[in-house]
Every structure is written in C-alpha cells, then in structure tokens.
Amino acid sequence: MYTQAMDTMGKDDGDKPRALRSTDEMALQERFDARIDAGEFIEAKDWMPEHYRKTLVRQISQHAHSEIVGMLPEGNWISRAPTLKRKAILLAKVQDEGGHGLYLYAAAETLGTSRDQMIGALHAGKAKYSSIFNYPTLTWADVGAIGWLVDGAAIMNQVPICRCSYAPYARAMIRICREESFHQRQGFESLLTMMTHGTAAQKAMVQDAVDRWWWPSVMMFGPPDDQSPNSAQSMRWGIKRVSNDELRQKFIDAAVDQAKVLGVTLPDPDLKWNETRQAHDHGPIDWAEFWRVIGGDGPCNRERLAARIAAADEGAWVREAALAHARKRRPAEQAA
C-alpha cells in the first residue's frame, strides 16, 4: 500500500534505471542478484544497484510520511473522545504512529537521504503518502472504523515486508508489526461496544462509518496487479513479497467474517463467497476515485499537507534554537 504511488515512478527521467557501465559493475550486480535469490539480507553499506536504492528511498519515505500524516485524522478526535479510557487509548495509538514514522525515517536515512530532503519532497508534493489519509473523520465511529479496517489493511501489508531484502526496513517493520495489532483490536472493540450496548443512533453511526471507510480501505492495497508495472521489479528484488490483488483478497475475506461478528453490512452488494475460488467475489472498485485522491484531489489532501507544512514552519524556531543552544553549551562540557 505504500507502493501505491510507486507506479508513477519511471515517469520522471531521473527514475529510469540506467544501463550498466562496466564489467566490474556487472560482477557486483550478479553478486547482488545471487544474494537476493539466496534470501540474504542487504545492509546499509552493502553495494546495491542505484535503482534498488532509489526504489527503497521512495517506498520507505512514503511509508514514513503515511504514518505521520495518519496521525491527523485520528488526532482530530483526541479532544473529543467519549470517555477517559478511549482518550488514553487514542493518545497511545497516535503516539505509536508518530513513533512508527520515526523508525521509518531512520531506516530511509541509512540509504543516504536526509530528513530535510524527505520532508521537503513531501511538502513540495513530490512524495506521496497513503491515499486513505485524505479522507475525513466525521464521527467518533470513524475512529473505530479506522482501527478495524485501515489498520487491518496496514497489518496485512506490513507482515510480508518483515521479510524485505533490505534489512533496516525489515527490522523497522518487525518493530511496527509488534505494536500494530493493538491498533486493530482497539478499533474493533470500540465498534463492538457500540453495536452491542449502543443506542439505535450509535449503531447507525457505526454503519455509516463502515459505509464510508470500506471502499477507500480496499483501495489501500494499490492498483490491480495488471496495472502495477513496477511490482515485478520490486518482487524480483525481494522488496515486495505478495501482490496487491492477493493482499486485497485476503483482507476482504477476513473482513467479511469480522463484519458478521459486529453485525454491520459491508457496502458491496456483489460480495459473495465463491466456492471454486474459495474466496469472496466483490464488486467493481472505483479506480477513478483512487487516482483522483492520490493525485491530490481527495476530500482532505490540501488540509493534510497544509497541517504538515504549518507544523514544520511554526516549529522551525524551536529546532534552530535547540541546535544553537546545544552548540553554545558544547565547548564548556568538553572542557570537563
């Protein structure tokens, strides 16, 4: 899902893999391919093809941006949570997302990019984040729906990345997966509480949230395999382990059973168990909406980016002052 925008790679000239230059480089390339095929891990200082490095910088940084921007729709409800328990849970979850972004920025920086470069690319609109965070959180039930569906989709996408060939990314992902499972459980439990003990109005609120978050969650897995030209290269390099469609199908199959437990309906009249495929058939996905949202024209794109730019601009004096203060104090400390 963080590879959503990867298929727009290759459209800028700087992204095209250039032809190999020398026999030395060909030998290094062969050794690299052999290591990947043997299931070995690549570490930060190992030789790697330039295109492998670029692909990872883009994917990991966009993954990091997604975590940070993802703090905004749920952060909206911290001050409006209905009970102290829900407020504490939401604070912990949003804090986790911030931490996940930091793990990922750290992993991306091992590839030679800097935090300022990555943030600059995000603010200039050159780097993307997951389409899902461009939707608004309109009710308290949206918070639960995000936990159940959005974090559920994220978990499904992230588990295979724990085996990514680039080790710093894989290690960050293992850390993230350990923390992510409570995110989904708390969302589901919140919805279950409302569906089990809630008023008719609260149950309707839950159903409305599910109606709005279902299709965007299904789109999180990215375009269909036959419209994802860069997937093959990512799979060849052990960056991507499972295809978009395969992950999407797993998600839908799991969600259908979970929806039954909740007592909500999923807004897809064509959802039906297919005995031959041993999987659920589903209705057509509106890919035009996906490309529109990822291209900048979703409900909250401008608001999300403006919030991130304002945070960076308004905090600049703090960062500069902290650095100046530390540099001023350093000679005195070293004298001791």
Add this chain to the structure above:
Amino acid sequence: MSENRLEEAGQAKDPRQPVDPAAAEWPLWEVFVRSKAGLDHKHCGSLHATDARMAIQMARDVYTRRQEGSSVWVVRSDQIVASDPADKDMYFDPAEDKVYRHPTFYVLPKAVDHM
C-alpha cells in the same frame, strides 16, 4: 543582542554565504537498548537530537514505549567506527580455515565426548 548570541554559537547568518543544509540539521544518534538485565544492548535504530540528554530522552520515547528497555545507550553516528563490508573477505577469511577453533576438530572417547 540576539545576533551576538547566534554568532557565538557559530550560527551568524551571512547573506552572502550559501546555507549549508547539513549545518541546520540536528545530529544523528544511534540507539542501543538492553531490554532486560542479563541481555546485551541491541542496536534498534537512529534518531536526531541536539545533545546527549535530549537523545536519551527521545530514545526512551521512540524505542521503549512498551517498557522494552532497562538500559539505553546513545552514540553520535559519526563517532561509530565500522568495518567496511567490502573488506569482509579480508577481515574474516583467515578464520574460516582455522578448523582447530571448532570443537568438532577434536575426537575424544565417548565417555568424555559431552565436553
């Protein structure tokens, strides 16, 4: 008054000089966490901080949210000396043919073979 302070800190802004982006970024620190007494410190990632005290505080916030830390070390990344993976063969090859370092090199009577 504030300009003098900035100058002391080496941050005086001369409009003729191009701004060096690296000078404006907080330094990078590597974080090592011992999760439980008896275990080693393990490298768990990096973070940006202006000084050691901030680095330790941030390391706690970023890397030990589930109480997985009884001890945290932070080291400025530019202070770490690492072997070059390209030299891997040179550093580690000689050890490969010293088979007498391995317990299986020694054949012992069965009665004491559990050593």
